[in-house]
Amino acid sequence: xTRNGPVALIFHTAVVIFMLAPLAIVCLVAFTPENTLSxxxxxxxxRWFDAVFHHPDFVQSFWNSxxxxxxxxxxxxVLAVPASLAITRWEFPGRGFLNALFLSPLIIPHLVLGxxxxxxxxxxxxTGSFGWLVAAHIVIVTPYVMRLLIAAxxxxxxxxxxxxxSLGASEATVFRRVTxxxxxxxxxxxxxxxxxxxxxxLTMSIxxxxxxxxxxxxxxxxxxxxxxxxxxxxxxALIIGITAVAVLLLDRVYGLDRILVGQH
Amino acid sequence: xxxxxxxxxxxxxxEETHERRFPTAPLFLSAPAALLxxxxxxxxxxxxxxxxxxxxxxxxxxxSGFTLEHYLSVLTDEYYLEIFLRTFRISALATAxxxxxxxxxxxxLSRMSNPWRSIFLLVILAPLLVSVVVRAFGWSMLxxxxxxxxxxxxxxxxxxxxxxxxEGTVIxxxxxxxxxxxxxxxWTSLQKLDPAVEQAALSFGASRGTAIVRVxxxxxxxxxxxxxxxxxxxSASAFAIPGLLGGRRLKMVATVVYxxxxxxxxxxxxxxxAALLLIANLIVMLTYHRLVEGHYRRRLG
Numbered sequence: 001x002t003r004n005g006p007v008a009l010i011f012h013t014a015v016v017i018f019m020l021a022p023l024a025i026v027c028l029v030a031f032t033p034e035n036t037l038s039x040x041x042x043x044x045x046x047r048w049f050d051a052v053f054h055h056p057d058f059v060q061s062f063w064n065s066x067x068x069x070x071x072x073x074x075x076x077x078v079l080a081v082p083a084s085l086a087i088t089r090w091e092f093p094g095r096g097f098l099n100a101l102f103l104s105p106l107i108i109p110h111l112v113l114g115x116x117x118x119x120x121x122x123x124x125x126x127t128g129s130f131g132w133l134v135a136a137h138i139v140i141v142t143p144y145v146m147r148l149l150i151a152a153x154x155x156x157x158x159x160x161x162x163x164x165x166s167l168g169a170s171e172a173t174v175f176r177r178v179t180x181x182x183x184x185x186x187x188x189x190x191x192x193x194x195x196x197x198x199x200x201x202l203t204m205s206i207x208x209x210x211x212x213x214x215x216x217x218x219x220x221x222x223x224x225x226x227x228x229x230x231x232x233x234x235x236x237a238l239i240i241g242i243t244a245v246a247v248l249l250l251d252r253v254y255g256l257d258r259i260l261v262g263q264h
Numbered sequence: 265x266x267x268x269x270x271x272x273x274x275x276x277x278x279e280e281t282h283e284r285r286f287p288t289a290p291l292f293l294s295a296p297a298a299l300l301x302x303x304x305x306x307x308x309x310x311x312x313x314x315x316x317x318x319x320x321x322x323x324x325x326x327x328s329g330f331t332l333e334h335y336l337s338v339l340t341d342e343y344y345l346e347i348f349l350r351t352f353r354i355s356a357l358a359t360a361x362x363x364x365x366x367x368x369x370x371x372x373l374s375r376m377s378n379p380w381r382s383i384f385l386l387v388i389l390a391p392l393l394v395s396v397v398v399r400a401f402g403w404s405m406l407x408x409x410x411x412x413x414x415x416x417x418x419x420x421x422x423x424x425x426x427x428x429x430x431e432g433t434v435i436x437x438x439x440x441x442x443x444x445x446x447x448x449x450x451w452t453s454l455q456k457l458d459p460a461v462e463q464a465a466l467s468f469g470a471s472r473g474t475a476i477v478r479v480x481x482x483x484x485x486x487x488x489x490x491x492x493x494x495x496x497x498x499s500a501s502a503f504a505i506p507g508l509l510g511g512r513r514l515k516m517v518a519t520v521v522y523x524x525x526x527x528x529x530x531x532x533x534x535x536x537x538a539a540l541l542l543i544a545n546l547i548v549m550l551t552y553h554r555l556v557e558g559h560y561r562r563r564l565g
Contacts, residue, residue, distance in 0.1 A: 003375045008368075015369045015443075016384065019391055022402025022440065025412070029405060037405055039412075083297040086290035098294055101301050107549040108305070109501035111518045112542045115525055115534060116308035119315055139304045142297065200395040203503040203518070207525065220397045224404075224508055233405070236398040243394050257385055 023240055030237035032230050048234035058235060061219035065199055068130075068215060072137035073194035076145050077187055079138065084149035103143045113140065114207035121208060128210025136208055137198045144197055145190035148259070152186030189254030196246050309542075316535035327532055334536035344520075344537070351517045354431060354506075355499035358438040362495045365439065366446030367488055371480070373447070374454040385451070392444040400508040403437040404428060429511035437505045442498060446491040453487030454480075486555060493552040497545050517541050 004012070025039075032038050033045035052058050080102075086092075087099050105113060117136050118127075126132040160182070164174045180187070202217040209218050216239070224232055250256055316334055318327040338344045373385055391399065407413050407427040414424050427433050457480065465475040503518035510516065515523070517537060524534030 003377075004372050008372045008375075011368060012372045012384070015365060016387055018365075018440065019388055019443065022399050022406055022437075023391060023394060025405050026398060026402045036410070037408065038410065079297040079300065082293035086293035090287045090290035092287040092290045095290070098298055101305065102297060104301075104305060107497075107546065108309075109518070109541060109545055111501055111503050111521055112309075112312075112538045112545075113305070115521060115531075115538050116312040117304060118525065119311045119531070119535070120304070120308040123311065135300065135304055139301060142301075196393050200393070202395065202397055206503075206522070217395050217397045220395075220401070221504065221507065224397070224401055228404075232401055236401055239395055239398050247390055247393055251386075256390070257382065 026233050026236040027240060029230055029233040032233075035229070037228060037230055037233065048230040049238070051231050052234045052238065055231065057214075057219060058216070058231075061214050061216045064130075064213055065216040068134060068137055069195045069198040071134045072141055072198045073145075073191045075134070076138045076142045076194050077191050080142050080145040080149055080190065081183075081187065084146050084153055087146075088150055088153040102146050105140045106143045110140065110201070110203040114204035117204070118207045127208075128213060130213050133205070133208060133213055136204065137201065140201060140204060141194035141197050144193045148186045148190040148193070148254070149183065152183040156182060185254055189250060189259060192246055192250045192253065193259055196243065196250075199242070199246075312535045313539060315532055316539050318532045320530050320532045322530075325529055334533045335540075337533075338536055338540060347515050347517060347520050350431075350515075351500055354435055354438065354516065355496050358435050358442060358499045359492050359496045361435065361439045362442050362446040363488060363492060366443050366491065367450050367484070369443075370447045370450035370454060370484075371476075374451060388447055389444045391440070396441055396504045397508070399441060400437055400504050403433065403440065404509060407433050407436075428509065429514060431514065433509050434506055434514065434516075437509050438499050438502060441502070441505060442495040445494045445498065446488075449487040449491040449494070450484055451487075453484045457483050490552050490555055493548050493555070497548040497552075500548075501541055501545055 028039055029037055030048060031044040031046070032040040033043060033047060034040075083098070083102060087095060087102075113136075117132075121127045121129070121132055156179075161174055161178050164178050169177070200217060201215070202221055205215050206218050206221060209215060214222075216235070220232065220235055247256060250259065315327065317330050317332070319329040319331045319333070320327050338348075369388065373381060373388070376384065405411055409424060409426075409428075413427065417423060417425055462475050462479050465479045466472070470478070501518055502516065503522065506514060506516040506519050507522070510519065518541070521534045521537050521541070524530050524537065528534075
């Protein structure tokens with residue numbers, strides 16, 4: 001039922017192979033029983049996954065990244081819900097500026113944010129602090145949350161809130177029982193996309209992590225520049241697995257094409 | 265529970281009458297986020313801009329005073345000029361290849377019917393969400409001396425080639441990372457295109473090629489342009505791909521900033537390079553917004 005000719009389909013197949021090949025080879029090599037980066041030709045083995053789980057640096061970095069992503073996604077949502085309400089529902093002086101400021105991390109290269117925050121952290125003596133790392137990640141994931149929230153709040157029927165008010169509900173009750181449930185898909189979708197972006201972030205984090213707060217992507221970057229063995233493939237396969245779970249969840253609660261295509 | 269209610273209470277909407285008075289509610293609502301962004305975006309950028317004008321003493325590592333020497337040496341030193349030129353060349357090539365691959369692919373996707381359309385859109389876009397370190401590592405295995413690409417070259421009798429740490433490899437990996445950013449805007453503009461217009465051209469006797477060139481292409485041109493600017497801007501500031509696949513010799517702007525900060529410890533120099541990168545990037549991105557907004561205004565008006 002396709003309207004594409006054979007040449008188009010061959011081209012399409014080549015593009016799909018190009019997009020999936022680097023991810024596929026990582027997942028295959030992760031199961032190799034050999035000591036070198038090689039495709040598992042003599043059976044499959046879980047030894048490199050076992051090695052990852054017994055490598056204290058990778059385990060610690062994994063927990064760092066997980067906590068960092070959970071905390072920064074949650075706090076970004078907590079900050080973004082009131083800020084998005086303010087920007088969508090009121091006309092006030094400085095509104096355009098605030099909107100641009102909240103979305104600015106999307107157009108400032110993460111490299112520049114990284115060196116800028118390194119400078120600030122050095123001055124205030126916060127180098128290596130996990131709390132400041134969380135704050136930095138909140139800044140880079142908030143724009144993703146705000147975009148979904150602003151879309152959710154703009155397409156919102158205010159008459160339901162007005163009905164609740166006229167029936168005597170307090171402002172707190174209306175927010176909790178009416179507003180929040182109605183923007184909930186935007187909130188959960190925003191949380192997930194924030195989680196993924198924080199969990200994956202490398203370029204800013206590499207400047208502002210210390211040995212005790214190193215995140216998983218930074219650890220992998222350091223490891224890959226020094227030594228290359230199948231352990232790196234096993235970690236990568238685990239990350240692909242985690243991302244796949246998050247993507248499926250995201251697709252369920254919000255629709256992946258809506259997030260990705262609506263994003264740009 | 266009681267602790268969270270006061271936080272969320274001001275978030276409830278004011279009635280219409282409240283909105284016409286001097287608006288204090290939105291200021292309170294956006295204050296926490298605004299303070300965080302002021303502290304962690306505006307102030308650090310300002311401090312870094314100041315830092316880029318400081319003198320750097322290699323002996324003591326101290327920074328002080330005022331100088332333009334970092335900017336002058338970036339703009340005159342051949343080492344930096346070569347890196348900026350290389351970054352520009354690699355980004356331009358990656359952008360051109362993304363256009364050549366991404367535009368037809370978006371067109372092919374838009375002509376598919378569901379469920380294939382949704383499945384393949386997911387296949388093309390989802391790698392965007394996998395960490396760039398993982399994707400760079402995947403390419404280093406594919407193109408490594410023992411990798412499948414070299415095995416194929418051997419099988420065809422061409423012989424082993426040194427693929428890693430070349431500009432070609434960096435470009436291929438950048439295309440892989442950036443392709444979704446090209447497919448997305450082109451796909452979006454194709455969605456707005458009425459297929460009946462293309463059908464009309466065909467039924468009036470236009471060939472498939474003429475219909476694409478004369479009917480489809482002009483309508484998706486803004487999408488191609490905005491995709492190109494995004495891809496170029498992101499490629500020019502890419503760090504992980506040149507860092508992992510370019511090796512020690514093939515430096516790009518981002519990897520040089522990293523070296524200045526974490527190896528040479530010459531922060532003012534690194535700050536100057538970062539400032540120039542930010543300015544170049546802002547010019548590209550603001551052009552993008554101008555283009556996209558102008559496009560919508562024309563469509564609505």
